[in-house]
Amino acid sequence: MNEVPSANLNLPDPHEIRVGVGQLLTHLQRVGVEYLPAADPGRAEQWTTTLLASVAQPAPVAAEAASTAASATPEGLGQPAAAAPPATAPPVAAPAAPVAAPPAAAPPAAAPPQPAATPPTAAPQTPPPASRPQPAAAAPGPTIYRTASLPIADRQASLDHWRQQVAQCTLCHELACTRKQTVFGAGHAQARVVFFGEAPGADEDREGIPFVGRAGQLLTKIIEATKLSRDEVYIMNTLKCRPPGNRNPLPDELKNCRPFFEAQLEIIQPEYIVCLGLFAAQSLLQSAPSIGRMRGRFHNYHGSKVVVTYHPSYLLRNAKMKGAVWQDMQMMMRAMGTLPA
Ligand code: URA
Numbered sequence: 001m002n003e004v005p006s007a008n009l010n011l012p013d014p015h016e017i018r019v020g021v022g023q024l025l026t027h028l029q030r031v032g033v034e035y036l037p038a039a040d041p042g043r044a045e046q047w048t049t050t051l052l053a054s055v056a057q058p059a060p061v062a063a064e065a066a067s068t069a070a071s072a073t074p075e076g077l078g079q080p081a082a083a084a085p086p087a088t089a090p091p092v093a094a095p096a097a098p099v100a101a102p103p104a105a106a107p108p109a110a111a112p113p114q115p116a117a118t119p120p121t122a123a124p125q126t127p128p129p130a131s132r133p134q135p136a137a138a139a140p141g142p143t144i145y146r147t148a149s150l151p152i153a154d155r156q157a158s159l160d161h162w163r164q165q166v167a168q169c170t171l172c173h174e175l176a177c178t179r180k181q182t183v184f185g186a187g188h189a190q191a192r193v194v195f196f197g198e199a200p201g202a203d204e205d206r207e208g209i210p211f212v213g214r215a216g217q218l219l220t221k222i223i224e225a226t227k228l229s230r231d232e233v234y235i236m237n238t239l240k241c242r243p244p245g246n247r248n249p250l251p252d253e254l255k256n257c258r259p260f261f262e263a264q265l266e267i268i269q270p271e272y273i274v275c276l277g278l279f280a281a282q283s284l285l286q287s288a289p290s291i292g293r294m295r296g297r298f299h300n301y302h303g304s305k306v307v308v309t310y311h312p313s314y315l316l317r318n319a320k321m322k323g324a325v326w327q328d329m330q331m332m333m334r335a336m337g338t339l340p341a
Pocket of ligand 1: 197215216237313
């Protein structure tokens with residue numbers, strides 16, 4: 001028998017390296033780097049060594065636990081802690097395509113095949129300083145996004161592909177018969193923040209754009225209060241069709257639509273996902289007892305930090321809850337580094 005020598009080489013998993021490189025490239029794109037100068041082999045080697053060393057280090061469990069505890073209240077966020085890359089978590093399975101979806105022109109992958117992720121040849125010796133303070137880390141989740149982060153053009157192409165799939169979907173017979181059109185999502189393919197709602201209403205069904213009615217106008221104000229604009233974030237719903245009479249989504253409808261929002265999030269891989277209302281939180285996290293019990297701390301979805309807050313429609317009926325939503329947005333802004341701690 002040829003036995004493999006049992007030397008503990010402690011080599012990092014190639015997937016983790018890919019994720020690390022992908023995150024670094026995304027970061028470079030976000031801070032505006034469009035061009036990396038030609039290789040300096042010495043520096044490239046140093047950079048690779050640094051990356052491998054950081055990937056091989058055990059996760060800073062104690063530090064993360066402390067910062068998670070500190071994030072229990074917005075005031076408790078405290079000093080921004082370095083965000084630990086979720087590199088030690090196992091990869092997640094690809095979102096399954098809807099079983100009975102009509103045949104697609106292209107294979108319904110969550111994202112197109114990945115270009116081989118190669119480290120930039122002349123990248124800095126250490127990861128570049130963040131343009132913003134690093135966020136406090138959310139509790140590390142059991143999974144991370146399956147695919148490496150994509151360049152923006154590929155993200156756009158993938159989202160367009162899925163938009164077409166959604167437009168043809170007839171899995172929920174009643175919704176497919178009553179909708180005017182599907183409402184896929186809108187915003188920036190490289191958004192730091194995704195706002196995740198429940199389902200289109202009459203206005204959205206008519207316009208094909210999420211959150212354009214009264215609740216949408218309030219959401220726009222909430223987004224702007226976080227010093228972002230609708231164009232900078234991505235807005236989408238758990239259901240892509242309007243339930244007739246704005247009734248609650250049915251369990252089968254949520255199940256049928258799930259692969260679509262999973263694919264969108266896999267492509268965008270946002271740093272933050274804001275769940276608006278209980279249906280959004282339950283769909284995303286697959287368990288959510290109540291908004292009240294989920295607020296005030298970050299949850300995890302494949303490495304994205306998840307904020308759970310009240311739906312704007314609820315705020316239209318209960319204006320006194322606006323303060324709670326503002327607290328939730330401030331918690332996120334502190335973590336993003338856009339509001340002083
Ligand atoms: N409510 C939602 O949850 N989504 C919309 O797009 C509009 C209203």
